[in-house]
Amino acid sequence: MTQTAAVIGGGVIGGGWAARFALMGWDVQVFDPDPEAERKIGEVMAGAARALPMLYEAPMPRRGALRFCATPEEAVTGADYIQESVPERLELKQKVYAAIQAVAPDAVLASSTSGFKPSELQAGAVRPGQIVVAHPFNPVYLLPLVELVPGAAEPGVVERARSVLTGIGMFPLHVRAEIDAHIADRFLEAVWREALWLVKDGIATTEEIDNAIRYGFGLRWAQMGLFETYRVAGGEAGMRHFMAQFGPALQWPWTRLMDVPEFTDDLVELIAGQSDAQSGHLSIRALERLRDNNLVAILRALKGQNAAAGKLILDHDATLRRPLEDSLPLVTVRRIVPVDWTDVNGHMNEGRYGQVFSDASEELMFHVGADRDYIAAGNSYFTVETTIRYLAETLAGEEIEVETRVTLGEGKKLRLWHEMKRAADGTVLATCDQFMLHVSLETRRSCPPLAHVQDAVEQLARAHADG
Ligand SMILES: NC(=O)c1ccc[n+]([C@@H]2O[C@H](COP(=O)([O-])OP(=O)(O)OC[C@H]3O[C@@H](n4cnc5c(N)ncnc54)[C@H](O)[C@@H]3O)[C@@H](O)[C@H]2O)c1
Missing domain, CATH: 3.40.50.720 (NAD(P)-binding Rossmann-like Domain)
Structure with missing residues (x-):
């Protein structure tokens, strides 16, 4: 519900x-x-x-x-x-x-x-x-x-x-104990105060401060945070060594954190003026688009490593998976083209078309019972031949679907016909004719599938021939 x-x-x-x-x-x-x-x-x-x-x-x-x-x-x-x-x-x-x-x-x-x-x-x-x-x-x-x-x-x-x-x-x-501004904003406040002083004292511009973050420690923070990063920085001796080495520095008068610069009109003008010079040529909407694209790309990269926020998304992704609906033809893929799949022309890279069709056949394999357990037990399908026709471009952010038909399902032979479509208007973006053979992962040679998979494949082949 x-x-x-x-x-x-x-x-x-x-x-x-x-x-x-x-x-x-x-x-x-x-x-x-x-x-x-x-x-x-x-x-x-x-x-x-x-x-x-x-x-x-x-x-x-x-x-x-x-x-x-x-x-x-x-x-x-x-x-x-x-x-x-x-x-x-x-x-x-x-x-x-x-x-x-x-x-x-x-x-x-x-x-x-x-x-x-x-x-x-x-x-x-x-x-x-x-x-x-x-x-x-x-x-x-x-x-x-x-x-x-x-x-x-x-x-x-x-x-x-x-x-x-x-x-x-x-x-x-x-957050176990309540304090003003919780946990994360306390850090941001500390960094913000230090940055205000650096600009006010003419040490650095807004752009130089942003560069100091985004070319260096900002990247470390995004994947390990503060303490794990410092543990690694301590070398083989780890956190204790790091603390021994850098602890005394806390006594040095590096910080002005306890003071707040007076928020005068001059300071506001100084910062806003530098910010205009840095980013004024881009609208807020354009900056938001840039931010979102970069965040998606970073999060997807972390997802590939099963690390930090990427691990969370990977696990959540698994909870969103549902068995395929018994439609004719089967809809094996329904997804959005992510920003990291596009090339210099701005459209989905041809290698990703191959990946989408490979994902489509994997979904079909799961559907007929050739799932992870089946593969772990030593059985699988290997692709022998693929012919892709590229018919139209697709861009980041577009929703695509793949419809899959079984055109041959006899013994160890499995042939699939995939059509990739733009969800918004049904335009066929690409087709893929894919020939697969059932194999034993022990002998690495072709062999017939187990009976329940064979039955499911034959049933689909009959339904798709009629439909
Ligand atoms: N902006 C941030 O980065 C950020 C981050 C985390 C949390 N917050 C918190 O989120 C809350 C909202 O912040 P924001 O940045 O979205 O502010 P905002 O000014 O963008 O939005 C506030 C909205 O509330 C509406 N509003 C005013 N009176 C209302 C009422 N009586 N009933 C319903 N709506 C009313 C306003 O019309 C406005 O659209 C604040 O408590 C803020 O501390 C903000």
């Missing part, structure tokens, strides 16, 4: 939540008093619908419906989960809770707050135990981290929040 999320406040963060929930198959009910909210969320949704599915090899769930509501009470009616993302003002958040708690006593009520502690949000609420902090990171539809801070939330509410967030592909980090 489709579940329903309520999104209260549909700005930068609320829009990202709405997109992630809808793309993961939830119906979403939004309330935001801004008359422009629908247009703004539409734009976030368009970016998210292009980028998020690129992370997955499995077909995405059917997209949930997005409905805009006239009142917060209407938006939370029937909702299993509520995500509040209104502006960062305590009295506003508390007022919103008073209105919605009366209508939705059983839903999880999670707040996106960056700074407030759960106890501050829970103070004065009719049911404090219903409220939990679930602090995400922008763009919510791509970054998996969400800091889950319970405060006085009931354990059952926290558990439900964790289960919902995991189900939509996120990584809930349980």
Whole structure:
């Protein structure tokens, strides 16, 4: 049964939540008093619908419906989960809770707050135990981290929040003790303060600081974080050696972290001016597109290594896989072309066409019972001959489907006919004639399949000859 999320406040963060929930198959009910909210969320949704599915090899769930509501009470009616993302003002958040708690006593009520502690949000609420902090990171539809801070939330509410967030592909980090700004933003605040001083004192420009991050430690942080990186930096002797070597440096007056530069008009002008010189030739939308493409490419690379956030996506991908539907012809692949599959011409590289058809035949093998267990037991199909005809271009972000027919299924011989189509208009992008032989992985020679696979292949061949 489709579940329903309520999104209260549909700005930068609320829009990202709405997109992630809808793309993961939830119906979403939004309330935001801004008359422009629908247009703004539409734009976030368009970016998210292009980028998020690129992370997955499995077909995405059917997209949930997005409905805009006239009142917060209407938006939370029937909702299993509520995500509040209104502006960062305590009295506003508390007022919103008073209105919605009366209508939705059983839903999880999670707040996106960056700074407030759960106890501050829970103070004065009719049911404090219903409220939990679930602090995400922008763009919510791509970054998996969400800091889950319970405060006085009931354990059952926290558990439900964790289960919902995991189900939509996120990584809930349980923050055991509540502090202002949780965990991650404390780091960002430290880095931000140091950066402000470096610009104010004329040591570095905004671009030089960004370069210091993106060419070096930013890459290390994305895959190992801080402590694991330093453990490696300690060499064979590891963390203890690292601490012994660099510990004394903490006494040196390197940092100005305890001071905050005065936020004068001059400082704002200095930073904004440097930022304009650095990136002013690109619109915010163009920068968002660049950011999303890069994040997708990094996350997919980590997925290939089964590491860090990539491991999370790999595991989530496995939960999205469903058995093929018994359609005629079989739809063996349904996916979005990811950014890292395109070449200098901007379209999908020809090698990836081969990969898509190979994925299609693997799905068909699973469908007829030649699955992982069957292969582990020493049986498989090997491709002997493939003929691909490239008929049309396909670009990153486009949805493609492969329809597969069994054109020959006799004994050890299996011949497949695949058609790759653009989902939006049915254009045939490529065809593939593929001849495979059943083999014994022990002798590495061809042999007939086991009876249940043979029966399934013959049945499909008959159905596809008639259909
Ligand atoms: N921007 C970030 O990077 C970021 C990251 C994590 C968490 N947050 C948190 O998310 C929350 C929202 O931040 P944002 O950046 O999306 O702000 P935003 O200004 O982009 O969006 C806030 C939205 O709330 C709407 N709103 C105002 N009053 C409302 C009400 N009474 N009911 C419903 N909607 C109302 C506004 O019209 C606006 O669309 C804040 O608590 C913030 O701390 C922000």
